Amino acid sequence: MxxxxxxxxxxxxxxxxxxxxxxxxxxxxxxxxxxxxxxxxxxxxxxxxxxxxxxKPDPEPTWPTLGRFAEIFFAALVMIAYAELLPEVGFLIATAVASTYLTWRLGTGPLQSVIVGIATSVGIYVVFKLILGLSLASGPLGF
Amino acid sequence: MDTLSSLADGFAVALTFQNIGLALIGCFLGTIMGALPGLGPSNGVAILIPLAFTLGLGPTPALILLTSVYYGAMYGGRISSILLNIPGDEPAMMTCLDGYPMAQKGRAGEALALSGIASFVGAFFATWGLVLLAPQLVKVALLFGPAEYFALFTLAFATLGGISASNQAKSAFAAALGLGLAMVGVDTQTGVPRFTFGEVHLYDGIDFLVAIVGLFALSEVFVFLEHRGSAAEEAAKPKMDIGKIVPSWGLIRYCTPTMLRTTVLGFIAGVLPGAGASLGSFISYSMEKKLVDPKGETFGKGDPRGVAAPEAGNNAAAGGALVPMLALGVPGSGTTAVLLAVLLSLNITPGPLLFSQNPDVVWGLIAALFIGNFMLLAMNIPMVGLFVRVLMVPPRILMPIVAMVSFVGIYGISGSSFDLLVMVGFGILGWVLRKLDVPLVPVILGTLLGNEMEVNMRRAVTINDGDYSILVGSPLAIALWTIAVVGFVLPIFYGKVLKRKMKNPSEEGSLKD
Missing domain, CATH: 1.10.287 (Helix Hairpins)
Known part of the structure; x- marks a missing residue:
């Protein structure tokens, strides 16, 4: 089908x-x-x-359950929000929030997710902005 | 002799402080990406391309970095195959068969070292094959006119689904989808906008880097979200006890004939269109099994030759796949398609002219591959323990990092939110297509080559005063069309059988090497 x-x-x-x-x-x-x-x-x-x-259709693929569909839908929504808000709020905040969400939804505990999310954001910022000198979006706070 | 002096010039290009450093970084990152299940050579390279640009690397350094990642990933895939029985990337699938049983017998260290040496042998001789074969192919390619190029592109699309494709209609659909996406934007010949729906952002077309990163990297994140908490993911804990890492000379000598035979096989599989490294390792393993163990007594139960064969085979195929990409500008596999994207975005047209116009790029790259091979050998035997530790990073932490780095790279190029939105769209599209078993590589190749293909067709017909018969007007063109038709039709009969034999463990396995 x-x-x-x-x-x-x-x-x-x-x-x-x-x-x-x-x-x-x-x-x-x-x-x-x-x-x-x-x-x-x-x-x-x-x-x-x-x-x-x-x-001549192929055999049916195994579609995920409705819950998992919602999972993917919301992840995509978060990514879209991330794309829209990145220039508004700046790289560090947007990335920390988005990666916290993704880490959490991939099965990490809530508190640990926040820590991992912030660490990911700061880590990328240090490597790409401070060491490699890439231009990342800077929000009203300047980072 | 000409070739050797060009190669010497290449070493002069490659042996700068920056290029050696980049090769080292590339090899290191590549091995990690290969080793981590879920990150293979094609998405690994895809994530790094935008970064290479935003860092402002020139053509040669950028290519050196990215092909080192490519070679490194081919080495790295075996680590998780041997220790976890999960292939780190698709070409390493066959290594599980004998590598994991060896590890269970407490010979993991030996298996890792032996497969490292086999990878080195495969990649090293394949790079020599590239040196010798590519200039010859260039001579043939100089005979190509626009009509022949059009036929060649068709051939690439017809065979790209691979001999193991189970549904050729899906490969054709994927190719047409990619070509259609390439049509978006202002027509290069007449300057009229096409398929832009009045959206200004679309006038210069869809950036294929955005498409590649979305289709390859982001769709992987969605796949992980879908399968979160499934058994395989949680059960994977590498055995830290890998035993002694140095294999005995006797063992190496015992496996040498195997490595040499499979290197040749793998290289040929790599050069042929539509095969790539996965098929290279599959053919190598099955031929070797037929040859030395026809009754199936030791293969599959931890035979060292069963580890050496697929590893030499897939690394040789990886080198072989670079031949048509560099000499003709037509890649035969997913990762070489991604590497082609690098060349195109650097405004370098691969193909015969590359060798005459940018010899420094080609030969510098080849020299860097030789250097990278020795680095990889060093990294993959004494330092293999380090990579084993990287395998401990769970995907739930790794995948968000992958997603975020993808965003950073694309945003770094254009600084526009619009591109990020398009990328998310491609991520979802990629996930849906993988569910439906539609291969992604033809989509990528279509977006990459679409304009070039159209230009060649229009040029050929225009030169011939609007007469379309020019497209089949020379023996060379007819030969290419014939191969294209055969390559497209053959899998309809053999594809299903072959796919079953390869026992593809992942359901959405559309990410070919």
């Missing part, structure tokens, strides 16, 4: 891709092939392989 859904989504992507390819604005100065042909070939390959999944 998963493969059939995957095939359906793949087919949809192929169609959207092909449609987007046909509406590419062509420049008056174009080569013999133009900017549309190659994307259309790709769309065809995408579409054909998706049809294959629809009609």
């Amino acid at each position: 998963s493969d059939r859904i995957f095939g359906g989504i793949g087919l949809l992507i192929a169609l959207i891709f092909a449609w987007q390819a046909t509406i590419i604005q062509e420049s008056f100065l174009s080569d013999a092939v133009g900017p549309k042909t190659f994307p259309l070939i790709i769309a065809a390959v995408l579409g054909i392989s998706s049809l294959y999944f629809l009609f």
Whole structure:
């Protein structure tokens, strides 16, 4: 079943891709092939392989339980928040919070997670900023 | 002789204080990454690429650092195979079969030392193979026109799923997905934007580094979140008693014929498209078993030759895989695809011109590989205890560090949150694709080579006044197309059998060496 859904989504992507390819604005100065042909070939390959999944799906993969799905969803959410907030609050704080969360969710005790999270953040800061001189995001507090 | 003098020049490039230091760091980090289950050569190199850039390393130093990581990871994978019975990376899978039984008999130290020597033999002779074969391949590559290049790229995609691919439709889908992603951005030939949906950030395309780090490194974090607390992870406690580390001369001499045979096999497997190091070690082990132990009396029960064979094989394949990457610009395995990304982002076009335009890069790199090999031998025998201790770091602490370092690297390049968001997106995409058993390497290669492939097709057809028959217009092109078709069709019949034989232990094993 998963493969059939995957095939359906793949087919949809192929169609959207092909449609987007046909509406590419062509420049008056174009080569013999133009900017549309190659994307259309790709769309065809995408579409054909998706049809294959629809009609001949592989055995079902072992999907995680709903709890684990939520786990992955929230981890992704934390990473997105991290990406958005990094320039706002600065590297040290954002990284400490994000790695605390990930360490905790991977099975470390809460208190130990906080320690590991802060240590990770400070460790990366020391190695990459102070020793190697990389520019990391600095927040309102300057770090 | 020409080759040897170029190699001597290469040593002059490699033997600077900075380059030796980088090789040392690379070998060290690589061995650690190889040894840690969950971090293999391809994601190890992927995490370090952005860092190498933000540090402002030039092309040669950056390549030296990253290929040292690549070679190091090939050495390191065996450590956890032998001590924990968990392969540190995919190519080290076969080493479990005899390495772990040896460790159980109290001969862990011997197994580690012997496999270290076997790795050295494999990698050392494969590097010589690279020196001798790559310039020859360059001569062939000079005959290639745009049409032949287009055929060659197709060949790379057709065979990349590997001989062990069980579902070629999924490989094709993955390649097309990667190529499609490469199309995003302003068309290089006519200057019109494509698939940008009006988003300014997308005008210069999706940075393939962002895609690589997301697909390889972040998806690994999600896999660990999914499997947290599973039995294998908690049970893994390395035996600290590894016994004596120095193997007797007798043992080395006993295994020498094995090492030499499997080095040759592994190297060939590495050079061929679509094979890579995992297959190299698999072929080496099974051929050696057929040859010296046809009745299966000692292999699988701790035969030292069963440890030496796959290790020499996979390290030789790692060196062999560099040949098509450097000489043709078409990688045959996951990690060499990632290394190609390094070259492309440094504005160096691999392929025949690389040898004439940037000889210092090529030969400096090769010389650094020789030097790195000796460093790795030194690190992996007397200092192996150190790496055993690193294995004690649990994934629950390690994986967040991996994620954070990935973020730091990508943010360091562009300083934009947008790229980080795209990377998280790729992380999730990577996880879903791995669940569905869609290989990730073709996706990467597609994003890397997509534009180049399209340019070659359009150039060929434009030169020929819009006539598409030029694409199959020369014997060379026809030969390449034939190999591509055979390479794509063959696994449909043999793939499932081979995959079952390799007994892939990990479910989402789409991360090829």
